[in-house]
Amino acid sequence: DAGVIQSPRHEVTEMGQEVTLRCKPISGHDYLFWYRQTMMRGLELLIYFNNNVPIDDSGMPEDRFSAKMPNASFSTLKIQPSEPRDSAVYFCASSPRPGAGELFFGEGSRLTVL
Amino acid sequence: GENVEQHPSTLSVQEGDSAVIKCTYSDSASNYFPWYKQELGKRPQLIIDIRSNVGEKKDQRIAVTLNKTAKHFSLHITETQPEDSAVYFCAAPTHSGAGSYQLTFGKGTKLSVIP
Numbered sequence: 001d002a003g004v005i006q007s008p009r010h011e012v013t014e015m016g017q018e019v020t021l022r023c024k025p026i027s028g029h030d031y032l033f034w035y036r037q038t039m040m041r042g043l044e045l046l047i048y049f050n051n052n053v054p055i056d057d058s059g060m061p062e063d064r065f066s067a068k069m070p071n072a073s074f075s076t077l078k079i080q081p082s083e084p085r086d087s088a089v090y091f092c093a094s095s096p097r098p099g100a101g102e103l104f105f106g107e108g109s110r111l112t113v114l
Numbered sequence: 115g116e117n118v119e120q121h122p123s124t125l126s127v128q129e130g131d132s133a134v135i136k137c138t139y140s141d142s143a144s145n146y147f148p149w150y151k152q153e154l155g156k157r158p159q160l161i162i163d164i165r166s167n168v169g170e171k172k173d174q175r176i177a178v179t180l181n182k183t184a185k186h187f188s189l190h191i192t193e194t195q196p197e198d199s200a201v202y203f204c205a206a207p208t209h210s211g212a213g214s215y216q217l218t219f220g221k222g223t224k225l226s227v228i229p
Contacts, residue, residue, distance in 0.1 A: 033216075043158070043203065043219040056216065091157065100146045100165075100207070103217060105157040 004106035006092050012112045018080040021109045023092030024073055031098045034067055034077050035091040037108070043091070048098075049075065082113045116141045116208040120220025127194050128228050135223045137204035138186040147180060147187045148217070150203045158203060162189070194227045201225070 005024040013019055025032045034046040047057040052069045060067070064083070069075040079086055089110050093103045117140040127133050139147075148163035164171045164178045164187065171178050175194075180187040191198055201222045208216040 042221040045216055045218075048216060098207075098217065102148070102160045102163075103150075103158075105159070107157050 004092055004094050004104050006090075006106035006109050008109055009107060010110050010112075012114065013082055014114050015083055016081040017113075018078065019082045019086075019111060019113075021077040021090050021092075021111070023075045023077070023106060025075070025092070025094030026104055027073065029094035029096050029104070031095045032069060032075050033093045033095075033098070033103065034075070035093060035105075037089045037091060038087075046077070079111075082111075084113045087111055087113050116144060116206050116218040118204060118206050118218050118220045120204050120223060122223060123221065124224045124226070126226045126228060129194060129196060131194055133191045133194055133198070133225055133227075135189045135202055135204070135225070136186060137188070137206075137220050138184075139206040140185065141206065141208070142182075142185065144206045146207055147178070148205050149176075149178060149189050150205065150219075152201045152203065152222075154200070161202075191225075194225075196227050196229050199225055199227045 007022045030051050033048040036044045036046055046059045047067045048055055049069045065079055067077045089108045091105050091108045093105045095103045120137045145166035149161050150158040151161045152158040162173050162176050162178050164180050166182055169180055175192050177190045201224050203222050204220040205217040208218050
């Protein structure tokens with residue numbers, strides 16, 4: 001398997017624009033996670049899915065953030081409208097046993113909002 | 115939910131010396147404790163983990179110890195090498211009514227190994 005695949009790797013946009021980040025989990029992994037990483041706050045869990053269903057979105061900062069998983073091989077994280085404070089690296093991760101086994105991270109999407 | 119504290123936030127050691135990173139957790143029901151290594155510009159990757167039924171686990175130059183009574187666990191790296199320079203994260207599962215499917219990460223320790 002190629003691992004967790006994220007796109008784009010880098011995104012530079014202007015404040016107010018819509019941003020869509022994409023993720024393809026490892027085949028067979030039932031759990032998918034979206035994390036945000038900043039220097040100040042470290043790795044923060046935004047939302048996670050089990051079998052394509054959102055289970056816990058309490059980490060989503062505000063209504064500007066939304067995430068979907070229309071099928072087992074694809075998920076999106078959308079920010080609309082984007083703000084400079086959203087600048088961060090966004091990681092997608094998948095796992096077959098997240099509470100007791102390895103989380104497999106993608107390479108991350110580095111977002112810069114000007 | 116789980117609260118994971120990690121220290122130190124930065125650590126510099128001479129090549130060949132040992133490095134120790136410590137974490138504490140709050141949920142006594144937690145039973146799985148992984149450590150992730152993140153090199154600059156890369157993704158976090160699992161390097162070692164320990165479950166609550168053992169007190170210590172080793173893998174070549176790295177080891178993890180767990181003290182469930184005190185609710186802390188530590189990462190030990192011996193004979194450090196420049197390629198050990200990275201940010202290290204500890205984590206513990208968050209328990210909820212539906213099970214424990216989330217990991218709460220510590221804030222990370224930036225380890226610098228000086229040649």
